[in-house]
Amino acid sequence: MNDGSQMEARTLSRKSCYSGECVETTVPYILSSDFDLVLLRFSGVKGRDECMPEPSQILTIAATGASGAAFTRALLLAAERDQRIKHVNFIVSDNALRVFAEELSIKGRNNLVQQILGGKAKKIQQQNNDDIGANIASGSYPAGAMIILPCSMGTLARIANGLASNLLDRAADVCLKEKRPLVLCTRETPLNRIHIRNMDLAALAGATIYPLIPTFYNRPAGLDEMAHQFACRVLAFIGLPQPDAYEWKG
Numbered sequence: 001m002n003d004g005s006q007m008e009a010r011t012l013s014r015k016s017c018y019s020g021e022c023v024e025t026t027v028p029y030i031l032s033s034d035f036d037l038v039l040l041r042f043s044g045v046k047g048r049d050e051c052m053p054e055p056s057q058i059l060t061i062a063a064t065g066a067s068g069a070a071f072t073r074a075l076l077l078a079a080e081r082d083q084r085i086k087h088v089n090f091i092v093s094d095n096a097l098r099v100f101a102e103e104l105s106i107k108g109r110n111n112l113v114q115q116i117l118g119g120k121a122k123k124i125q126q127q128n129n130d131d132i133g134a135n136i137a138s139g140s141y142p143a144g145a146m147i148i149l150p151c152s153m154g155t156l157a158r159i160a161n162g163l164a165s166n167l168l169d170r171a172a173d174v175c176l177k178e179k180r181p182l183v184l185c186t187r188e189t190p191l192n193r194i195h196i197r198n199m200d201l202a203a204l205a206g207a208t209i210y211p212l213i214p215t216f217y218n219r220p221a222g223l224d225e226m227a228h229q230f231a232c233r234v235l236a237f238i239g240l241p242q243p244d245a246y247e248w249k250g
């Protein structure tokens with residue numbers, strides 16, 4: 001950003017608790033004249049302030065109309081399996097339904113989670129994207145991180161510009177204002193300058209741009225393994241390392 005705004009690097013000390021253990025952590029942030037407080041890295045923080053619930057017990061997962069439905073499925077499956085996650089609020093845009101139909105042969109929106117997972121989910125609750133009064137629309141609801149996978153350029157644009165016109169956008173907006181982790185798994189290629197500028201804006205407001213780019217060095221056998229390893233990486237990023245994640249040994 002070269003618009004004359006002043007950026008100053010500082011650190012912020014906070015007491016964090018995770019599984020009953022409290023630690024003092026120092027979080028780097030920048031102060032800018034355009035944005036109040038921008039955390040540079042969430043992953044150094046293992047938990048939120050005392051009296052707050054552990055961050056990852058309630059997760060928000062959203063899917064938008066970008067390509068990559070198999071990656072949404074892999075993330076939902078991993079979240080369903082992870083016992084540290086107690087509840088998942090799942091939001092799907094109308095355009096994501098279209099992509100689900102193309103890529104996963106899913107029909108309509110009835111029993112959507114069951115259709116995606118191929119079985120009943122215990123803790124994934126689908127939220128209506130038109131319901132702006134749902135729990136995650138409010139900062140008072142103790143939600144943890146939010147992962148948007150895949151994140152279309154349209155949704156990125158709305159989040160970066162604070163439109164909050166549906167539940168998905170509003171839940172992301174709430175994450176930013178409450179300084180909660182917001183992970184945008186953006187998917188588009190090539191990128192135009194509007195996309196790049198919106199990624200910059202969202203990152204400056206505190207979101208993490210986590211492009212939907214799988215790893216190849218683990219030699220995945222197919223799409224499902226690629227998607228599963230990507231889901232493992234995203235979950236590890238918000239503080240939930242997965243037991244079967246591939247680890248590069250060097």
Ligand SMILES: Cc1cc2nc3c(=O)[nH]c(=O)nc-3n(C[C@H](O)[C@H](O)[C@H](O)COP(=O)(O)O)c2cc1C
Pocket residue numbers: 063064065066067093094095096098099102151152153154155156187188189
């Ligand atoms: C099969 C299919 C694949 C698409 N892939 C992408 C994509 O990878 N990235 C993207 O930004 N938009 C993609 N789009 C276009 C979006 O769906 C479209 O811009 C939509 O308005 C996004 O709406 P949403 O962000 O509310 O879900 C795709 C559309 C279709 C039908």
